[in-house]
Amino acid sequence: MKQQYLRFLLPLLLSVIFSTASAQHQSVPRDGGGYRETPEKINDLIDTRLDVKFDYQKSYLYGKEWVTLKPHFYATDSLRLDAKGMDIHQIAIVKDGKLQPLQYNYSDSLYLDIKLDRKYKGGEQFVVFIDYTSKPNLLHDKPGHKLDGKGLYFVNPKGTEVDKPIQIWTQGEAVSSSCWFPTIDNPGQKTTQQLSMTVPAKYTTLSNGLLISQKSNTDGTRTDTWKQKLPHSPYLFMMAIGDFKVYKDKWRNKEVNYYLEPKYFPYAKAVFGQTPEMMEFFSKALGVDFPWEKYSQVVVRDYPLGAMENSSATLLGDYVQKSPWELVDDPNGTGGTTIAHELFHQWFGGLATCESWSNETLNESFAVFGEKYWNEKNMARTMATPNVMTSYWPT
Ligand SMILES: [Zn+2]
Structure with missing residues (x-):
């Protein structure tokens, strides 16, 4: 039911957004106040x-x-x-x-x-x-x-x-x-x-x-x-x-890479290992395959926000770098939720983009929906197989 709904929704959203995406040039900061209507497009x-x-x-x-x-x-x-x-x-x-x-x-x-x-x-x-x-x-x-x-x-x-x-x-x-x-x-x-x-x-x-x-x-x-x-x-x-030390993973024929500080490299799969499965899940649910040429995630220091869905190269704060022992307390928590959120943005935000920052709620609402959609699937699987996370731990 949800899959059918999304297959209908995505083409509709794409057509609405791209047909109205006529924003030209407006460097108004997000907290500038007021509704930022679509400005005239010159170039x-x-x-x-x-x-x-x-x-x-x-x-x-x-x-x-x-x-x-x-x-x-x-x-x-x-x-x-x-x-x-x-x-x-x-x-x-x-x-x-x-x-x-x-x-x-x-x-x-x-x-x-x-x-x-x-x-x-x-x-x-x-x-x-x-x-x-x-x-x-x-x-x-x-x-x-x-x-x-x-x-x-x-x-x-x-x-x-x-x-x-x-x-x-x-x-x-x-x-x-x-x-x-x-x-x-x-x-x-x-x-x-x-x-x-x-x-x-x-x-x-x-x-x-x-x-x-x-x-x-x-x-x-x-x-x-x-x-x-x-x-x-x-x-x-x-x-x-x-x-950074790069852990190379794969989804279908595309590179999926995890960039971490070298000391966290052994735990790359434990932190990010569900990514290819998420890409498959979202691609099928949306009826539109993951669109970018690769998907990488990099963990950096001093990042003041949670994470950022740059096209094909998501950047995350160092709070997601965890050892397996820390992940015991957070197997599907902050990191997994954030990974799903930023990945869903690769469609909503990256592929289909709001026409001005006054419409940013579209980006974020879809990404939050993506988190919940993944968690629902993952929770059902985790309950069916309680030790599922252990398969991602280094041995
Ligand atoms: Zn977001």
Whole structure:
């Protein structure tokens, strides 16, 4: 009964959301008050290519971006991008592989108002190049605009805390991705993505999509490039960089990976091992297979929220890292519930996305429903087989 209901509901929801997803550009923080109606849509994101490296001493990101856009309908010669508190070094239009500088105004350090080289027709693509520095620790609220986060977080970047790992991670929801790359930071926008990260060679990286190349550099760094072909909203972009040990699991023919601090690696299966079964359960229940190219989960330090459903790369706080003995008291508790919640968001939030943050209740209501739906199934199974969790413990 529930499965039939959901099979009917998902196509309906997708058609409603995508047919009305006409949000253009609105960088209103979530707590800005009032209903945020769908704003006028001037330009659409198509593709975002980023090349980033990091200064751990300063907690800076040095970025180069090639963003492909098109006017949504009417011809326009202007482009507004969200970009919070950055240093902008160059903005240019890309013509036959060459850069042609563009004029822009960035006086408020919130929006890049760019004058294009000419008027572009509705649907006509153009590529803008931006060379910039993101300085998340120097961000501060502006009059009439309260930040809801820094977007990019450096954990123990100078290594001064001996018992704490050195990590970098991002948190985009709601409008914080524009703290680390210029974009139209609105859930009504969707873009494909390619992200190259140059990091100290000893670290592991994670981003959306698939790892398509790794290149060692002569200065002790390595450049990892991740690519996601299915478009998603800017708030779902992610990076995580650190000393993670990766447990490789699988669902059907897709990679399912768990990134943990090395000392928790032996318990990866105990914490995350139900994930492939959840993916199968939700895929069948919804009548839509898990849509992304892989599914990874990474546990990071100092994450202030519970977890975040970045497309194909969920990020979780370190409270889910548990030993088998702690899991005895919480076999299907916090971790399992959160894992189901974030996984269900891969459909509701990631694949079908609310048109503005005033509709975020859609994202969250479906994810909470997913938790309960999984728990109901899992509870019935656990009661039928009381020692089921022991099969996930390391031996
Ligand atoms: Zn949620």
